[in-house]
Amino acid sequence: MKKVLSLVAFLWICHFQAVPQNRAVRVLGYHPAPGQFINNDLLGTPEAAQRITTGDGHLVSLGSFGGSLILGFEKPVVNDPRNPYGIDFTLYGNAFDGSSEPGVVWVMKDSNGNGLPDDTWYELAGSSSFHPEVIRGYRITWAPLGDGSVRWSDGLSSGLLRQNSFHSQPYYPQPEIFPDYPIDSVTLEGTLIPLMPSESHGLIRIPSAGFGYADNRAWNRTGDLTDPDNPYTPDIMEGAGGDPFDISWAIDPEGKYVDLDQIDFIRVVTGVLAVTSLLGEISPEIGGVVATAPTGKSGPDQVTVIHPHREALLQGDSLFLYAAHFVRGRISPEEVSFTVAEGSGEGWVTPGGLFRALRGGEITVEARPAVTASCVARTLVTVREPRDLHLRDFNPQLTAGEKCLFYPELLDQFGDEITGTAWRVTVEDPGVAAVNPAGEGFELTPLVPGETSLLLTSARFAGFSRSFTLSVTKAPAAVRVFASAQSSDENLFPAQWITIPAHSVNDHVENRKGDYSQPAFITLAQAASAILTRAGTPFLFREEPDNAQGLYLYSVEKEGLFTYGWGGKIDPLPFARAWIFRKNNSHYLDNWHLRNVADGDTLILYHVDNIQEEWWLSILNSMPSVAKTGDELEVTATEVRCVSEASGEISEGERRALSNQAVAFRELGKSVAFTDLQGKTRVVVPTMPPLVLWSGLNAVLITPAAVTPAEITSSEVLRVWPNPFPSAFRVHSRTGEPCRVRVCDLWGRTLREQICEGPETLVPAGDLPAGTYVVEVLGTQSFLRTKLVKK
Numbered sequence: 001m002k003k004v005l006s007l008v009a010f011l012w013i014c015h016f017q018a019v020p021q022n023r024a025v026r027v028l029g030y031h032p033a034p035g036q037f038i039n040n041d042l043l044g045t046p047e048a049a050q051r052i053t054t055g056d057g058h059l060v061s062l063g064s065f066g067g068s069l070i071l072g073f074e075k076p077v078v079n080d081p082r083n084p085y086g087i088d089f090t091l092y093g094n095a096f097d098g099s100s101e102p103g104v105v106w107v108m109k110d111s112n113g114n115g116l117p118d119d120t121w122y123e124l125a126g127s128s129s130f131h132p133e134v135i136r137g138y139r140i141t142w143a144p145l146g147d148g149s150v151r152w153s154d155g156l157s158s159g160l161l162r163q164n165s166f167h168s169q170p171y172y173p174q175p176e177i178f179p180d181y182p183i184d185s186v187t188l189e190g191t192l193i194p195l196m197p198s199e200s201h202g203l204i205r206i207p208s209a210g211f212g213y214a215d216n217r218a219w220n221r222t223g224d225l226t227d228p229d230n231p232y233t234p235d236i237m238e239g240a241g242g243d244p245f246d247i248s249w250a251i252d253p254e255g256k257y258v259d260l261d262q263i264d265f266i267r268v269v270t271g272v273l274a275v276t277s278l279l280g281e282i283s284p285e286i287g288g289v290v291a292t293a294p295t296g297k298s299g300p301d302q303v304t305v306i307h308p309h310r311e312a313l314l315q316g317d318s319l320f321l322y323a324a325h326f327v328r329g330r331i332s333p334e335e336v337s338f339t340v341a342e343g344s345g346e347g348w349v350t351p352g353g354l355f356r357a358l359r360g361g362e363i364t365v366e367a368r369p370a371v372t373a374s375c376v377a378r379t380l381v382t383v384r385e386p387r388d389l390h391l392r393d394f395n396p397q398l399t400a401g402e403k404c405l406f407y408p409e410l411l412d413q414f415g416d417e418i419t420g421t422a423w424r425v426t427v428e429d430p431g432v433a434a435v436n437p438a439g440e441g442f443e444l445t446p447l448v449p450g451e452t453s454l455l456l457t458s459a460r461f462a463g464f465s466r467s468f469t470l471s472v473t474k475a476p477a478a479v480r481v482f483a484s485a486q487s488s489d490e491n492l493f494p495a496q497w498i499t500i501p502a503h504s505v506n507d508h509v510e511n512r513k514g515d516y517s518q519p520a521f522i523t524l525a526q527a528a529s530a531i532l533t534r535a536g537t538p539f540l541f542r543e544e545p546d547n548a549q550g551l552y553l554y555s556v557e558k559e560g561l562f563t564y565g566w567g568g569k570i571d572p573l574p575f576a577r578a579w580i581f582r583k584n585n586s587h588y589l590d591n592w593h594l595r596n597v598a599d600g601d602t603l604i605l606y607h608v609d610n611i612q613e614e615w616w617l618s619i620l621n622s623m624p625s626v627a628k629t630g631d632e633l634e635v636t637a638t639e640v641r642c643v644s645e646a647s648g649e650i651s652e653g654e655r656r657a658l659s660n661q662a663v664a665f666r667e668l669g670k671s672v673a674f675t676d677l678q679g680k681t682r683v684v685v686p687t688m689p690p691l692v693l694w695s696g697l698n699a700v701l702i703t704p705a706a707v708t709p710a711e712i713t714s715s716e717v718l719r720v721w722p723n724p725f726p727s728a729f730r731v732h733s734r735t736g737e738p739c740r741v742r743v744c745d746l747w748g749r750t751l752r753e754q755i756c757e758g759p760e761t762l763v764p765a766g767d768l769p770a771g772t773y774v775v776e777v778l779g780t781q782s783f784l785r786t787k788l789v790k791k
Contacts, residue, residue, distance in 0.1 A: 035063030066188025093215030103214035126212020210305030360385030550591035620698030727766030
């Protein structure tokens with residue numbers, strides 16, 4: 001786990017050199033499990049393991065569950081009754097309050113005297129060793145993945161140790177660093193302790209076990225390392241801190257205590273399988289082991305320990321607490337009973353340890369042995385209760401038909417979110433609005449103008465509900481305008497008739513503060529949104545109410561390139577570029593949310609690189625813009641001089657014809673005419689529209705004229721059926737030639753286009769409203785035009 005290691009080296013040097021010590025000086029085995037520090041030169045290599053024997057303050061990581069380190073002492077460590085508090089050696093890591101990474105410690109006596117750890121290992125039983133959820137002989141298999149992460153499995157469940165942002169090297173031991181490590185997978189074994197991290201008030205905590213585990217408690221950086229802490233006074237640091245151990249805690253595989261007179265080797269094995277969201281896996285870091293000096297120091301030798309547990313519960317939840325009483329570190333047969341401390345909050349606990357969270361607050365629970373009643377342990381349980389409910393993305397004022405997705409967020413008394421709560425939503429007047437589940441939230445659909453309320457009731461917390469008022473207004477009627485859009489160097493949207501519906505532009509406003517969801521009329525902001533959305537170009541508005549500039553178009557993206565505007569700013573000079581809306585003969589830089597649009601308006605959205613200088617806006621017109629094959633169009637190209645006045649208004653001046661301008665149909669790829677001295681020319685529609693008429697930056701979409709029954713054509717090669725159709729129709733080609741299918745309304749507006757390959761193709765059209773449509777099928781050698789009725 002990521003921890004602060006500063007000053008450790010200097011302080012360890014001082015301690016190790018202060019007094020003569022019997023410490024671990026040989027590394028006899030380093031077999032880490034995968035982890036974020038493994039393959040890291042500082043903490044996760046065989047060389048890093050060797051460095052901890054020098055006494056220079058180095059650390060080595062064991063990785064996740066099953067990782068191990070074997071150390072040999074300089075001379076035997078004697079189980080001497082004169083050792084302080086019965087403690088025979090202390091193991092030092094880098095734990096601190098709220099960050100424990102327990103390693104299970106094993107010891108071995110060199111019974112055969114060969115200096116090798118090849119005799120019998122005995123586990124030192126810590127305070128959690130007799131917890132009913134401890135699993136001895138737990139086996140886990142680790143297998144590396146291609147992205148550097150590692151998958152684990154124990155035969156019943158599996159999981160993933162993912163790389164985090166702090167460490168990007170492979171987490172599985174690599175062959176160039178660990179040549180004897182299995183390449184494809186490794187199975188490790190050890191004692192699994194039921195210790196899990198907890199998160200409360202946004203902080204991650206890994207509580208310390210009572211005693212008897214490596215890298216479990218902090219050490220006193222100014223103390224004598226041969227002077228141990230008393231493990232039976234957890235709130236006092238008498239000596240150098242760290243994790244003290246008594247050889248008398250040794251147990252055999254059946255869990256029975258074993259009497260050893262001395263040991264020569266220790267083995268530390270990671271005893272927890274857990275990963276935190278921000279800090280990575282729980283993995284002990286070991287810095288050294290020092291035998292204690294037999295000073296005869298004594299102190300309390302009994303302790304009651306409550307096993308680490310979840311520190312925070314939700315109201316109504318239950319938790320089983322486990323406690324045990326120990327005498328000189330060995331578990332006592334005394335029965336331990338639980339009670340809620342007098343004067344504590346509202347909680348309920350059985351003598352056997354079943355705790356139930358009744359009401360929010362901090363509850364102190366006590367564990368007391370039956371005989372040694374004064375040896376009491378206390379623990380704090382925080383109960384979170386719901387206090388407030390927010391609806392993220394909820395808009396209390398909507399127009400009829402304007403849908404809204406919202407997400408309930410339940411907060412506790414600390415302001416932290418309570419997740420995983422199911423909600424029941426009741427609409428007071430279902431005739432005004434409807435609500436339906438949508439993923440993790442709800443979809444709200446206003447139906448008719450009126451006022452109602454939404455009542456949200458928690459399915460988890462009985463009696464908790466909140467009401468939210470909803471006002472539905474009548475949506476302004478959509479308008480139909482003749483609109484185009486162009487940047488300084490390309491056309492974005494050919495001039496054409498387009499319908500601007502009432503809709504919210506909130507999602508397109510950068511760092512939005514205002515609400516632009518339901519104006520009383522159709523606005524220029526909505527027109528820009530509709531035009532650029534149809535053009536397929538991402539865009540953003542900005543608002544600067546403090547500068548009286550209101551809402552303006554800030555950026556438009558085209559193929560990764562951005563064109564910016566600053567709503568009329570001129571200082572500094574690079575800000576003098578702007579997106580401008582011309583409505584009829586008036587130009588607008590900002591406050592687009594306050595500018596109304598009416599039926600029949602002509603709109604040009606355009607960009608100017610420097611509004612401090614005058615500019616010429618070119619305009620292309622076609623009369624008519626609705627035609628069929630063979631029709632003649634009168635095309636006019638003009639330009640108008642524009643000036644930004646000191647007042648911020650834009651005025652129009654001289655208008656002049658654009659002569660000798662090439663005019664082309666984009667689909668033909670070549671010029672078909674040039675304008676005369678009056679900026680006019682005539683062109684003949686070469687094929688059935690839609691076609692785009694092009695000149696310079698300007699373009700006009702020529703749409704098909706309304707179809708009459710006399711203009712319906714037939715084909716012996718192409719066929720369309722059924723007629724009428726429910727949600728889709730089929731196109732059949734006897735020759736199998738590829739063809740283009742276009743669905744238009746009776747005014748010639750294209751609603752859908754699709755390329756068909758092969759003899760038969762299904763054309764989906766279920767989203768079209770019922771009515772009559774014109775379907776055109778254009779093949780390489782044939783053409784069909786017919787009317788279809790959608791049921």
